[in-house]
Amino acid sequence: MQVEHKEVSSSASLAQQRCPPVPEPAAPLPLLPYQLIWALAEHHVAAARSSNASATADLSASPQQQRPAASFLAQPPSPTAQRHLRDAFRCLEAVLVANVLPPHCEVKTRYRLASLLFVHAAPENLLHAEAHLNKASLLLLRQSDPEMREYFFAVRDLQARVTTAADADAAQTAAEDEKEAHRLEMWKWYYHFAMRRGELLARDGQVKACCSVLTQAAAEATKVGHLDMKGALLLALTHHLIKAQSFGLATDQLTQLGVLFDPASKRHEHLRLYYTLTFILHSLHLGNTKDALECLDSLHQQVETPAPIVQAEMETGIANISLPRSDRDSADDDFAVSLLSRNQLYALVFLVSGMVHKSNDTFKAKKHFIEGLKTIEQSVNLPTLTPSNWAPEIKIILFRHLAEVSMIRAELNDAYRIMTKIMEWCAADSHLWQKHWMMVAYDWAMLYQAAGRFDKAASWLRNIIATGGADLRFLAKAHLIVMAFGGATPDMGEAVAMLAQLRDSNGTSRDQPAYSAAQLCILELLNGMEHMVRGNIRDTKCHLLACVKMNEQLVCVQLRCASVGLLGDLFLQLEPRQAEKMFNTTYAMAKKQHCDAVAAASAAALSDIDRAARDAAGKEDKHGISATAHQVAVDGARAELCARLAEWELTESPGMFWPAY
Known part of the structure; x- marks a missing residue:
């Protein structure tokens, strides 16, 4: 008996590549139970196709000839076809319920089920298709099987098209509703659909279109006197622009927001808090840490001593914006903006504070990152209006920055423990892994560099x-x-x-x-x-x-140590006294940052410079003693880290960062 895993696709939105076939079993071997159920599922799919030819006439067409996305929605299957499709779904779900499948068979089953859900099921079932694809993706990431390369790319492709199909339909509906709400001057709904549409466009990478939608809505808000709403719209736009790395456009929006919120006006203090937070993030992206540091105290003050109304809104995570009506006899509308809850806001402020201090004060940075992680743990089980992946996203970013600070401070064992924790955590979530694996790989490279490997x-x-x-x-x-x-x-x-x-x-x-x-x-x-x-x-x-001069805005101690230390090396033979000043400066900065490697090199250079004068006066070599102490700390940390890395290489697979497929 032979089983053919036929292609199931009624639109170009199913796949750019044909679904990889399920391998036929060797001739003399009997079929396994899950293979029989696969065959039964394909029987029902074929029956659905034959009973609803109009909806599936192009199943055998090439990917280039298949119809556009969502065509299956316009021509729903007949009742008979629906019954056969439901039976096909049940067959594939029964295979998964067995829980004894080899990983590669589970991947194939989940991909097949997701493809059928995507093509034949109702739009609301796209979430179920996405869930199956996420699990299949995670299974593929955990193994490097060359025979599964086709499925690796097929899963990634279908994931992208599921997201695109959902967003495209929602964006079109939002555009129509936005236009109608504007015609009726129902401003609350007009702003709602404008913000929703802007979010969908930004997610799709259409930054200019997003900018056009939200700036037009902000202009309308100005016309009707809804200035607080204008602030909310521009804040949302700035967030999308920073995320898309359109920093020039983000600067323009922050300039307009500055007119609304600076100096410390009484205009919607909750939104002003988020303006300050956004300004700091934008400054960090531009490399203007100096301005970010100057705003940090203001941010902390706004978070720690909020006005009573802001304090109440923090509890719910919702800011209410009053929309006065032109008819004075009518009550004002309220527009509810979903923001972060108190614990989430605190976690984000700790993260941003740590990022600001990371370049100039690693002790403060480490303290903020640890407090941020504690706050995230406290908020795990609390109700929230933010997406479910918000806490994991912030948590992994906090872990990454904490690992990098530990490397700077020569706390290499701590850095290693954090990195392995990140690996363990990401291994259970394909979304996190796909988004952060490259930065995690970069941190591993830095850890190997710190270890001297x-x-x-x-x-x-x-x-x-x-x-x-x-x-x-x-x-x-x-x-x-x-x-x-x-x-x-x-x-x-x-x-x-x-x-x-x-x-x-x-x-x-x-x-x-x-x-x-x-x-x-x-x-x-x-x-x-x-x-x-x-x-x-x-x-x-x-x-x-020039590096020293440019670093005045960056306020990066690591760059300053490197540039001033190199200047010390440069002047060592020409102007020893000038070199001594530079090495003293470098040593002081490195010691404050707990950077033993740089401190050891600087102290050793100072010991060499004053050797002759010290020997003549019979003085103790204090710099030499310091250099030795710092070097011993470096060597000890490196030896311990190298042992741990060697063990990790034996038990884990560093190659998982660059899988064969």
Whole structure:
């Protein structure tokens, strides 16, 4: 007996590729129970097709010839076809209920069930299709089976089309409702549909269309005197623009918001709190940490001592905006804006505060990140209006930043524990893994670099360059260049070529936008290192001083330590007293940041500078003692980390970051 797993598709929205067939069993072997149920499901699908030819006439067509999305909605199956499809669904669900399937068979069953739900079921069942695809995706991520490559891409493709189908239908409906509400001057509903439509457009990547919808709604709000509503609309737009990395457009919206909320006006204090929070986030993205630091105290004050009405709204996570009517005899409408609950707001403020302090005070940053994680744990079981994935998203970002701070502070064992916790957590959620795996891989590369495993770090960084986005590619190349110029890896020629690419890639395409202030500052540091390696003292000094100057807005201690320390090396033979000042500055900063590696190098340089004077006076080598103490701490942390990494490599699969498919 042979079973053929036929293609089921009535529209182009089912698949760009045909559903991979279920393999036929070897000739002499009997079919397994789940294979028999597969065959029964396909029998019902074929029966549904034959009883409803008009709705499934193009099942055998190529993907390019299939009809547009949602055509199955316009021509619903006949009652007989519906009965057969329900039976097919039950068969496939029965296979899953058995709970004894091999992983690859479960993937095939879930994909088949999702494809049938997508094509033949009602639109509301798209959520069920998405759930099956998420579970199939998670199973595929847990194993690297080359024979499942077709299913890996088929699942990803169908996931994208399920999302697109749901959003396209909702966006069209929202546009029609928005227009009708505007005609009737029902402003509450007009703003509601404008915000909903803007969200859907932003999710679909249509940033300009989103901007057009929400700015038009904000203009209408200005005309009718709903200025608080204008603030809510512009805040929503700014959020979408920052998420899409359209920072120039976001700056324009924040300028308008500044007119509404600055100086500290009494206009809707709850929205003003979110304006301050958004301004800080935007400043961080632009590399303007100095301005973010200046606003941080104001943010904390607004959160810790809110007005009574704001305090009440924090409990519910809803801000009520009054919409005065032109008819003074009528009561005002209230527009409810869904915001964060109190605990969620606190968690976000802790995260942002930690991000602001991360570059200049790792102790404060670590404290904020830990408090943020505690707050997230407290809010896990509380009711919320935000999406269910909000807490996991914030939690993994907090963990990542905490791991990076631990690396800076040479707390390598803590960093390792956090990274393995992230891996364990992401392994249970395919959405989290797909969204964050590249940044997690970058953090592993940094951890290997901190451990002195430069060959491993370089391997991870090269993989990131091959698969990551523009920002991650820049950071990965910067790390490889620093390791090569510092003598940690032998790839000097490759480093010089990479640096030339970075210089030539600034704003060259849509995929490679103009560099941020932080990236330009790093580029100046790398240029200075290259000229230092070449022995060009004049150009080295110019680039390193430019890095120091640009870092005034970034307030990044790590960059300042690197640039001032290199200037100390540059002046060591020319002006020892000047070099001594620079190494003293570097040592003080590194010690405050708990960065033992930099502190050890700076103290050792200071010990060498004053050796002659110290020996002549018979003084104790305090700098040498400090250098030894810091180096012992570094060596101990690295040895412990290397042992843990070796154990991890034996029990886990680092290759899961770049699966065979």
